[in-house]
Amino acid sequence: MGQTGSDARHALALSANDRIAVVAGSGLLPKEVADGLVKAGYRPLVVAIEGEADLEDEPSRYDFLRVTHEELGKLLSILKRRGVTHMVLAGGVARRPPLSTVRYSPKILLHLPRLAAGYARGDDGLLRAIAGFINSYGIKLVGAHEVVPELLAPQGQLTKMAPTRADERDISAAIAAARAIGRLDIGQAAVAVGGRTIALEDIEGTDGLLRRARVLRSHGRLAGKSRGVLVKCAKPGQELRVDLPTIGPQTVRDAHEAGLAGIAVEAERSLILECGETVRLADEFGLYLLGFARGREQ
Structure with missing residues (x-):
């Protein structure tokens, strides 16, 4: 990417075999991350959350998957099957569906106690618990600034x-x-x-x-x-x-x-x-x- 200074310090070392998924919520950040990855020579998988993300399929630039809020509970299994190694969470999520309508993978049940404990510790505690759950699938959660440090x-x-x-x-x-x-x-x-x-x-x-x-x-x-x-x-x-x-x-x-x-x-x-x-x-x-x-x- 030709980074210098602070960009070089924050850039993530990725190999040709790495596959990056950008889970896109609302706002400008998902597009900035997807565009930055494409400019750097990667072909990301953009996962657009229905009703949140303002992104459309652009087959010439990236792979695309649209999911509903209710399908997010099974998203990691889908991404693992698609060979995803790194995930970026970008943008906001305004709607939170009732838990009874969310489709879960069986594995998430094993992590519910940790997720609940993280939730009790506040936003940052919950985010760390979610990161641990993502890592359990062999997918590494990374920051937008690590894959597009010029942001x-x-x-x-x-x-x-x-x-x-x-x-x-x-x-x-x-x-x-x-x-x-x-x-x-x-x-x-x-x-x-x-x-x-x-x-x-x-x-x-x-x-x-x-x-x-x-x-x-x-x-x-x-x-x-x-x-x-x-x-x-x-x-x-x-x-x-x-x-x-x-x-x-x-x-x-x-x-x-x-x-x-x-x-x-x-x-x-x-x-x-x-x-x-x-x-x-x-x-x-x-x-x-x-x-x-x-x-x-x-």
């Missing part, structure tokens, strides 16, 4: 606009808040204005966080205050193979609508989708886009 946010300023000293105070406040909710396994993002955190990410995700930040602009002590920042960073101790903090063009649009001055993400532990367009939009709106070092504010 990782680099360190430093990416836009023409740079943060001011006041912006740096906002960034520090938001990083501290995002790390605090990350330790509680709640979310990965925070918004700060005027040196204070005003909103934290919850189950609504970053979209909901930025909607609330926009509404808060007209409330109380925030009325009349300008600028502010969205910060996203990985949870301390997070399972990095799934659900890395992610931004893209829509994040920039939403941040602009919320009246923010910029976005800061944790370098090499966050993803930037459609990076060229994301940076272009930030420049158009006069926002700064920054990748900060992992150790900042820890």
Whole structure:
């Protein structure tokens, strides 16, 4: 792939015999991962979850399989028969069908106690339990950034606009808040204005966080205050193979609508989708886009 720097450090060594499946949910990430693998000379198997993935069969570029939510319980058996050695989970899944409608393979019953224990430990505990279950089929769960490392946010300023000293105070406040909710396994993002955190990410995700930040602009002590920042960073101790903090063009649009001055993400532990367009939009709106070092504010 011709990687240098951080790309080379994160790239996964794959052989000609390896077979990669991209399990595609919603959003831009599945397409970015599939496109990156094709550019690198691989022919992935794209598994599109019905009602979630916005991907169609492209026989000239990759193999394709469409599955329903109810069929996910047997997916690993199907992938094993197709010779899959590595799996990437990419994109969101909004609908969770009743357990009684899901078709399970007999093997999953043996792992239910571990999966239940992982669920009780929160999102990251469940993800680790799922990774263990996938590995039991001889399939290795890998992160999107391991197969397409150019998705990782680099360190430093990416836009023409740079943060001011006041912006740096906002960034520090938001990083501290995002790390605090990350330790509680709640979310990965925070918004700060005027040196204070005003909103934290919850189950609504970053979209909901930025909607609330926009509404808060007209409330109380925030009325009349300008600028502010969205910060996203990985949870301390997070399972990095799934659900890395992610931004893209829509994040920039939403941040602009919320009246923010910029976005800061944790370098090499966050993803930037459609990076060229994301940076272009930030420049158009006069926002700064920054990748900060992992150790900042820890």
